[in-house]
Amino acid sequence: MIYKLTYTDKEQALADLKAKGILVEVEFNEEKHEAFGSGVQAVVEIGLIMLTPPVMEGMEVIEEPIYADGYHYDIMSDNTYDFGANLVEPKNPKHAFAGHSVKEEFPYEPQFLTDEN
């Protein structure tokens, strides 16, 4: 299952992902590093989502970029989680997993052959 998540900032996101066992701390030979929890296929840090790029002249910024609210992650996991208000359903996602649908499906209204064709 794919979860699209929005948090206030990166710190809040990491705290929630660790609390849910999506990110876990692993110790090997007295060194610790972060790994995915059991059943988690991917954790993708999307970060800030830029809605409007900066306006530039040469490399001089005339207008600063505009960002969507929040700090964003996508999760793919076999497990079921309750993310509450952090779970979002964007209509035009800025991130996808390879081989999985990016956009909403078209309404299905087929047009078939008529007798005149």
Add this chain to the structure above:
Amino acid sequence: MSLLDTASLIVTPNGYKEGKLYSVIPSDGSGDLSVTRATTATRINSASLVELVPYNVIRYSQEFDNASWSYYQATITPNVITAPDGTMTGDRLNQATGTGGNVVYSNETLSTGNITLSAYLKLGTGSFGAVSLYDGSWKNGYFNLTTGAVHYTDPGVTASIQDAGNGWWRCIITINSVSNSVTTNVGHVLNTGEFGYIWGAQLVEGSTAKDYQKTETRLNIPRLDYSNGTCPSLLVEPQRTNAVTYSEFFSTANGYNYQNASQSGSSIVSPSGLLAYGITSTTSANDFHRYYKTLGGRSGVNTTTIFAKKGTSRYLGLGVNQNGSTGNNNVVVFDLQDGVIASNTYGVTASIENFGNDWYRLVHTFDYGTGGTYADICVHNTGTSTYTINAFQTFDSPSSPTTIYVWGLQMEVGSYATSYIPTTSASVTRNADLVTKTSATALIGQTEGTLFVDAYITGKDSSNGSILFATDKVSSGALIRIIYTSTNALRFDVFDGSSFQCLISAGAYNVGDRVKVAGGYKNNDFVMYVNGTQIGTDTSGSVPATDTANINTSIYGDTNGSFVNAAALWKTRLTNTQLAQLTTI
């Protein structure tokens, strides 16, 4: 009996299906490895082209009763007739509620441009077969399944029909899609109570139908990659995300900005066998001749890659920057004629790789540090290697408009480039490849044994190195592995869950090197061989029990990458003579 005949497990890039890599030994299925990625990916195919894995975009391509399909005025009775491949997998499509068009349909995502939909249809009691695509408007093709002829096509549709034998016809349509998301229709034109047969739907990029490729989920297919020659390697990689949207379509509508340059029409064949675009300088002024793409904020080490081919210009400059800052001096100029770096004034980590047909993949690695709020990738048509740099900017003065060809732009977090990840309107993640055999106690030497791997080294991220082959056990934390370390050495180590029992390491090996590595283990008797030479021994230590074999990962969650030609286990510590023989290149 040869040495290989005595192995308890041998895996090569040979037989596979979705989610599984078959072992050569044992051959009864008890050694088959599971393959998990949960995404599609790309590989270099036997024709040296970048190819989607699988190239058939449709899921469950011959199981029309699967939930991935929807139905319009139709029902499906599965597996009622012999299919074109001789299996009893042909489905019957029954008229349900209406007439004139009775189909199964699905929604799929792929790039704009030419796409080709095909399906095998067989006459039942109806008259015509129907194959259609919707990319904002319907593009229909109708086929006479009695005479084997194209009956009707909508404008913009190219259709053909091929005899597949035994009454089956492969019905094919090609359109120039203007959408990244399309709906497919496959079915028949039926009246009340009528039915027809369907099998083997396929949607591919390009205007050729390609050989039919059966799919299920499409997500866990092992990648047999031909980057290293005519024999395939198993390509395993870590999770990576291409942050660049519209990675093959560099138009202003897709967010690319041009300065003193313009996008040329698609006129030459890209590394994927489709079409690539050019960048043509539009002035002769001493100035930028480039395009750039602005991304969200980046941090840490990022690797940018692009495929490029010389046109009337042979030089391409590739650089990145942050927040429009002038502090990031990193433009590298590549010579697309001689396949070398023409200029690397700032000592950037960069390389150029020949992809054949005069295409090169250019690699540029840059550390964004703590990061910024946005970043740019700049692709310059420098026209000449004798360019002028103003801060991080690349100027040149072409005497006339010149063109270079580009395709497949990618920026990923990491210190080395991985396989190309195509994108459309969103950034795209390819998950890590996990190739694992669990419950493998019977295949792994528990008190003595040998690990062997034959692989080409790819990159590794700095801290963890790259595991080539390992056995481990979750409950104890035990691990026996062969690893390419962060210091470019090869290492054989044995970890009992709390301390190393053996640690043999030596050498300096480079990305692209082919290595044959073996580690023999037995209480107080450990040895490592690389390419026919003994690297070292360890005469003190015990052997922990392990129960899982892994390519590319371990229980500690560190996934990396390599091209694996073979991996094998023995339940005895082979003799030194045997290890030398086994590892000789």
